[in-house]
Amino acid sequence: MxxxxxxxxxxxxxxxxxxxxxxxxxxxxxxxxxxxxxxxxxxxxxxxxxxxxxxxxxxxxxxxxxxxxxxxxxxxxxxxxxxxxxxxxxxxxxxxxxxxxxxxxxxxxxxxxxxxxxxxxxxxxxxxxxxxxxxxxxxxxxxxxxxxxxxxxxxxxxxxxxxxxxxxxxEWQKVLEEKLLVNVCINPLTALLHVKNGELITNPSYEYMMKCACEEALSILGLPEKERLWSHIVSICQKTAANQSSMLQDIVKGRQTERKAIVGYLLKKAQAQEILAPHLTFFNRSLEVLEKKQTKSFE
Amino acid sequence: MxxxxxxxxxxxxxxxxxxxxxxxxxxxxxxxxxxxxxxxxxxxxxxxxxxxxxxxxxxxxxxxxxxxxxxxxxxxxxxxxxxxxxxxxxxxxxxxxxxxxxxxxxxxxxxxxxxxxxxxxxxxxxxxxxxxxxxxxxxxxxxxxxxxxxxxxxxxxxxxxxxxxxxxxxEWQKVLEEKLLVNVCINPLTALLHVKNGELITNPSYEYMMKCACEEALSILGLPEKERLWSHIVSICQKTAANQSSMLQDIVKGRQTERKAIVGYLLKKAQAQEILAPHLTFFNRSLEVLEKKQTKSFE
CATH class of the missing domain: 3.40.50.720 (NAD(P)-binding Rossmann-like Domain)
Structure with missing residues (x-):
């Protein structure tokens, strides 16, 4: 073929x-x-x-x-x-x-x-x-x-x-949603904090922030099985503990990140449903600031 | 004299x-x-x-x-x-x-x-x-x-x-604490989000994040009068709506910020009292990342 x-x-x-x-x-x-x-x-x-x-x-x-x-x-x-x-x-x-x-x-x-x-x-x-x-x-x-x-x-x-x-x-939609959930929990935080995936669960403060992001994303996507999905995210952090997330790699290498595809999409869905998602809003904006610093086009 | x-x-x-x-x-x-x-x-x-x-x-x-x-x-x-x-x-x-x-x-x-x-x-x-x-x-x-x-x-x-x-x-200690509280609410957020002071209260998501920071700082400093102090912070955002905070100015101009004097101090006090302050911890670390990007000494 x-x-x-x-x-x-x-x-x-x-x-x-x-x-x-x-x-x-x-x-x-x-x-x-x-x-x-x-x-x-x-x-x-x-x-x-x-x-x-x-x-x-x-x-x-x-x-x-x-x-x-x-x-x-x-x-x-x-x-x-x-x-x-x-x-x-x-x-x-x-x-x-x-x-x-x-x-x-x-x-x-x-x-x-x-x-x-x-x-x-x-x-x-x-x-x-x-x-x-x-x-x-x-x-x-x-x-x-x-x-x-x-x-x-x-x-x-x-x-x-x-x-x-x-x-x-x-059920590809469900598979996509679960992958998006994992991505929105791990990628922005690791990029903003400049840490490897594992640190999101070894540092209790970072884990708390990840939980905040997770809860906002769960509510925007209307996903049930909240406990199972949170355990899934934690297990991915464990399995990929030594990895740099793709978004962190993008920031380090000065490339455009997948911010819009990941956080941007969820914020659009949140807005349509009039759901307040302060942590995701914050991550989105501060990633944008960090990206612009990177490419030196900022002010 | x-x-x-x-x-x-x-x-x-x-x-x-x-x-x-x-x-x-x-x-x-x-x-x-x-x-x-x-x-x-x-x-x-x-x-x-x-x-x-x-x-x-x-x-x-x-x-x-x-x-x-x-x-x-x-x-x-x-x-x-x-x-x-x-x-x-x-x-x-x-x-x-x-x-x-x-x-x-x-x-x-x-x-x-x-x-x-x-x-x-x-x-x-x-x-x-x-x-x-x-x-x-x-x-x-x-x-x-x-x-x-x-x-x-x-x-x-x-x-x-x-x-x-x-x-x-x-009562200079009390005056200093209240100024610190205002600074820790306004400075890191405006620097990370690259917004003027007023936007912290016109954007409900940013205001929510400021409230999270405020509550953590109030509990670390053991300050009573939580409602009065929150109103005080909001009124300062109103009065200085068109201003760039000093920390935002430092980030924009590539200078070292007063992160350690403001967020760093509160995190030390939090640790001593075993208080978890996830938002302040997050602000501190992501400001550090942003500062290092600025001076191009980052990786």
Whole structure:
């Protein structure tokens, strides 16, 4: 099958590296240098200390018809990708963004494409323009965005390597919400406090602040099972205690964070329901201040 | 009378400018250029749109005997000043620091000097090395640190201009605590959120966070009259709605903030009493992160 992967970040490279074992993969990158590097040297993937190299074609500019297109760009680059996709013939497109803000954009997108949503539960870190570390083996859970047919997709996505399972679920919304909840509890705090994930539960003051954020998010999302979900968040802090969250990494490296996709989305939902979310409002604004300091565009 | 003023910041220049109307004033600055500038051009003070110029002698290196020495440096420069003062003959010294951290340092200071504490309720902004804006006319309330005699000081401090009253109080500790409470509610939040004082009460989420900080500070300081004090804080936000807090100004200008004197002091007191203060802990740490970003020494 022919699979197109849009975006050459950690998740884009991870998908390309695994899926190229059974499929013809084309990677669409933003920068020409990255496309050339992938075409010359292939994609290097390191997992459990072992390294392997996969061949993939790469190019800039999204064109062609594929059995499946996978969009891996971050939310703050999604809109430009949607504009490009609008010019393509009708095909299947799987969206792998973090947070839930992209659902609102897809809802408003007038398109004939068949849309699918996926939730990535892998850990991955981009090492260079052609190399990715698979730091945590998980799965990708996916489902149809509206009422798209899933039979062909299910068949297609059975042919994947053992360390890169693609699991169909009709409860993807719930999976996405729980991942968002974890993200909104861990990411902003670790970025603002400049601490690793584990410190959020070893420092009682930080844990209290995380609990405040959790309660606001639970009420905005209207999620039941509050105790189970809080235990889930704590267990993720334990399992990833030595990790720097993606948002902390973004701040340290001076990159734009996924603030809008994560906190921004929840604040929009809060406003629509007239729910006051002071801690999330505070995190959102002070992250914005910290980001602007970073890029030196602040005053 | 001979008055020595240590520090050439906004409060140092303000004191020198007013007190030189009735007394001989020597200003001790850190940098030689500032001393030279003051010696050449005097000190320019602007108040209610009018400008006047006062003559004062300035120099680096603290020496001599004075009827009164006034220490106006910020808390994070206090220790080096105390070391210099230790070498001087016994005299009266008035300390005008913000926050309350300096009380702990003075408590531990083995000295024969007579120590007095003052609380500055003026608004002042340093315009240049020899110019200060008196943006808000208040008073300085002062008292004896331990059991120092106050008769001579009271007599001395009667001879001051109308816009620069020095008022004796034996309740200076209470005055200092209430000022600290206001500072800890307004300063960290405005600095982290990059907003003017008024926004802390026009945005309900920010007001909620200020209330959280207020409650923690009230409990650490063991202050009664919680409603009156909260109303007092809100009224200060109203009166100074268009102002940038000093901590926000420090962050914007890349200067060290008075974090340690204000939040740091309260957190030490909280720890000693085993009180959990999650919001103040969070403010303290994220201010530290923001300060370090500022000076580019962060990672």
């Amino acid at each position: 022919n699979i197109g992967i849009i975006g050459g970040g950690a998740i884009g490279l991870l998908c390309a590296s695994y899926l190229s074992q059974h499929h013809n993969v084309t990677v669409f990158t933003k920068r020409n240098e990255q496309a050339e590097e992938i075409n010359t040297t292939g994609i290097k993937r390191t997992v459990k200390g072992e390294t392997c190299r996969a061949a993939a074609h790469a190019q800039t500019g999204i064109t062609g018809i594929f059995d499946l297109l996978i969009v891996t760009v971050k939310y703050h680059h999604l809109q430009e990708v949607l504009d490009e996709l609008s010019t393509l013939p009708r095909q299947r497109i799987l969206f792998l963004q973090n947070g839930m803000a992209h659902l609102l954009d897809l809802e408003n997108w007038k398109t004939a494409h068949s849309l699918y949503i996926g939730v990535v539960e892998h850990g991955a870190m981009k090492v260079s323009d052609h190399a990715v570390d698979h730091t945590g083996i998980g799965v990708i859970k996916w489902g149809a965005f509206h009422h798209e047919d899933t039979a062909d997709m299910r068949k297609l996505l059975k042919e994947v390597p053992a360390d890169f399972q693609m699991i169909y679920t009709d | 001979n008055i020595g003023i240590i520090g050439g910041g906004a409060i140092g220049l303000l004191c020198a400018s007013y007190l030189s109307q009735h007394h001989n004033v020597t200003v001790f600055t850190k940098r030689n250029e500032q001393a030279e500038e003051i010696n050449t051009t005097g000190i320019k003070r602007t108040v209610k749109g009018e400008t006047c110029r006062a003559a004062a002698h300035a120099q680096t290196g603290i020496t001599g005997i004075f009827d009164l020495l006034i220490v106006t440096v910020k808390y994070h420069h206090l220790q080096e000043v105390l070391d210099e003062l230790s070498t001087l003959p016994r005299q009266r010294i008035l300390f005008l620091q913000n926050g309350m951290a300096h009380l702990l340092d003075l408590e531990n200071w083995k000295t024969a000097h007579s120590l007095y504490i003052g609380v500055v309720e003026h608004g002042a902004m340093k315009v240049s090395d020899h110019a200060v804006d008196h943006t808000g006319i208040g008073v300085i309330k002062w008292g004896a640190f331990h059991h120092e005699d106050t008769a001579d000081m009271r007599k001395l401090l009667k001879e001051v201009p109308a816009d620069f009253q020095m008022i004796y109080t034996d």
